[in-house]
Amino acid sequence: HLRNRRHNQMFAAAGFKGPKRYPLVGNAPMIINESPRTVFDLQARLIRDHGKNIHIQMLGERGFMTACPKMIEAIMSSQQTIQKNNLYGLLVNWLGDGLLLSTGKKWFHRRKTITPAFHFKILEDFVEVFDQQSAIMAEKLYSRADGKTVINMFPVACLCALDIIAETAMGVKVNAQLQPDFPYVQSVTTASGMVAERLMNPLQRMDATMKILYPKLFAKLNNAVKSMHDFTNKVITERRDLLQKSISEGKEEELVNDVGQKRRMALLDVLLKSTINGEPLTNEDIREEVDTFMFEGHDTTTSSIAFTCYLLARHPEAQARVFQEIRDVIGDDKSRPVDMKILGELKYLEMVIKESLRLFPSVPMIGRHINQDTMLDGKLIPGNSDILILIYHAQRDPDLFPEPLKFKPERFSFENKGEINPFAYTPFSAGARNCIGQKFAMLEIKSTISKLLRHFEFLPLGEEVQPVLNLILRSTTGINVGIKPRVY
Numbered sequence: 113h114l115r116n117r118r119h120n121q122m123f124a125a126a127g128f129k130g131p132k133r134y135p136l137v138g139n140a141p142m143i144i145n146e147s148p149r150t151v152f153d154l155q156a157r158l159i160r161d162h163g164k165n166i167h168i169q170m171l172g173e174r175g176f177m178t179a180c181p182k183m184i185e186a187i188m189s190s191q192q193t194i195q196k197n198n199l200y201g202l203l204v205n206w207l208g209d210g211l212l213l214s215t216g217k218k219w220f221h222r223r224k225t226i227t228p229a230f231h232f233k234i235l236e237d238f239v240e241v242f243d244q245q246s247a248i249m250a251e252k253l254y255s256r257a258d259g260k261t262v263i264n265m266f267p268v269a270c271l272c273a274l275d276i277i278a279e280t281a282m283g284v285k286v287n288a289q290l291q292p293d294f295p296y297v298q299s300v301t302t303a304s305g306m307v308a309e310r311l312m313n314p315l316q317r318m319d320a321t322m323k324i325l326y327p328k329l330f331a332k333l334n335n336a337v338k339s340m341h342d343f344t345n346k347v348i349t350e351r352r353d354l355l356q357k358s359i360s361e362g363k364e365e366e367l368v369n370d371v372g373q374k375r376r377m378a379l380l381d382v383l384l385k386s387t388i389n390g391e392p393l394t395n396e397d398i399r400e401e402v403d404t405f406m407f408e409g410h411d412t413t414t415s416s417i418a419f420t421c422y423l424l425a426r427h428p429e430a431q432a433r434v435f436q437e438i439r440d441v442i443g444d445d446k447s448r449p450v451d452m453k454i455l456g457e458l459k460y461l462e463m464v465i466k467e468s469l470r471l472f473p474s475v476p477m478i479g480r481h482i483n484q485d486t487m488l489d490g491k492l493i494p495g496n497s498d499i500l501i502l503i504y505h506a507q508r509d510p511d512l513f514p515e516p517l518k519f520k521p522e523r524f525s526f527e528n529k530g531e532i533n534p535f536a537y538t539p540f541s542a543g544a545r546n547c548i549g550q551k552f553a554m555l556e557i558k559s560t561i562s563k564l565l566r567h568f569e570f571l572p573l574g575e576e577v578q579p580v581l582n583l584i585l586r587s588t589t590g591i592n593v594g595i596k597p598r599v600y
């Protein structure tokens with residue numbers, strides 16, 4: 113009670129407002145009739161009624177939500193706010209203390225070690241994988257390209273994104289697109305879906321209640337996590353052996369496979385070669401990071417690829433402009449592979465993807481926790497507070513983005529660059545804990561969308577999207593388009 117009183121007094125003194133709180137339960141009654149489908153509307157109402165910083169107290173958890181760019185800047189720029197809140201705990205069994213979840217010194221050392229894995233030179237090699245896997249995606253879509261069939265792009269893009277991340281992070285082909293029932297692929301999709309479900313279902317959220325109330329689901333989740341760990345461990349051991357072999361043959365720079373051929377560097381190889389304070393990373397450390405890439409690096413790009421296809425299907429003028437740009441830059445040979453330079457020249461496509469990430473950010477909100485009283489944007493925030501950054505709402509704020517619900521890629525043109533507040537638009541977060549994979553992601557999305565547009569025209573078929581918070585942003589109605597082959 114005393115802690116609550118102190119919190120409430122400090123938030124009031126800092127000028128925060130919020131919905132009516134009830135004794136003991138705080139604002140919990142507010143969410144009784146809410147669901148993942150309505151959470152964005154609820155947050156929009158809270159912003160309308162109480163402003164862009166909203167004081168919230170749910171049972172034992174206290175803190176605030178924010179869609180205010182100045183507050184977002186203060187949080188993302190401060191070293192005292194890098195700790196994640198307890199909702200991320202749902203991912204611990206799977207990702208351990210990997211980069212997304214770790215904090216303090218451990219996070220700092222890991223981040224420093226992992227940053228070179230996303231070096232320009234390494235990404236350049238990955239573009240070949242993006243290109244090959246998106247060619248498989250296009251090839252497979254021909255059977256549905258009749259201009260009438262409604263296609264939910266989420267599952268289609270998801271298998272392609274899984275193929276891409278497995279090959280680039282671990283250096284192995286899992287053939288998700290050709291063999292979707294491959295056990296590792298099944299486990300990743302099962303675990304991603306179930307963690308999202310747990311986030312939304314308070315009875316599943318804690319291990320203790322889930323174990324009692326949903327024993328079968330709990331066992332299924334643990335089996336999926338175990339099978340992924342087994343797979344990643346096996347890949348790491350094999351890869352370590354190959355690296356040793358390359359070193360003993362004096363070919364360290366030129367990694368070779370088991371039949372002596374040169375092979376592409378995977379993110380995992382960079383980790384195998386890294387040291388922290390002179391010590392190599394253990395297999396366990398590396399597994400946490402590889403699993404983190406697998407998790408962070410597939411659903412996020414899937415969501416963005418699917419929403420971009422959807423928006424292009426519904427904005428034929430933008431689609432025509434992207435297609436013209438692709439023809440100008442790549443030419444008319446549909447099978448010509450792209451490289452980093454070509455992708456860099458697709459400027460309008462990049463504006464389209466950025467605008468799509470504004471309207472439909474793959475990560476619609478992120479959480480932080482502060483342990484001590486901390487000054488943020490001139491306001492003293494009590495220690496032990498949870499913070500929710502409402503990326504989705506900040507990016508749809510009419511004060512910051514005129515006509516916020518309109519799809520206008522020109523917002524991101526070179527001429528309009530100065531118009532956008534960098535802390536109102538943070539699909540990849542910002543500051544020290546920003547997305548380490550954002551260049552990777554942008555290249556992958558450009559690669560897949562340009563490949564699809566070289567083969568197909570997107571048509572506005574199927575139901576409109578209903579955004580839903582499901583760990584990442586999805587839609588309850590699917591993310592639908594129709595397609596027909598392009599003749600040119």
Ligand code: HEM
Nearest residue numbers: 211212408409412413416474475478540541547548549553
């Ligand atoms: C459209 C695609 C993507 C979006 C929108 C996105 C967005 C984000 C956001 C918002 C964060 C901050 C999360 C937080 O603070 O809790 C983040 C962190 C992270 N992302 Fe991404 N991401 C994308 C793709 C990727 C890819 C492809 C990879 C890896 C290959 C990746 C790896 C990571 C990692 C490891 C972190 C944690 C970084 C740290 O805390 O130091 N992401 N991402």
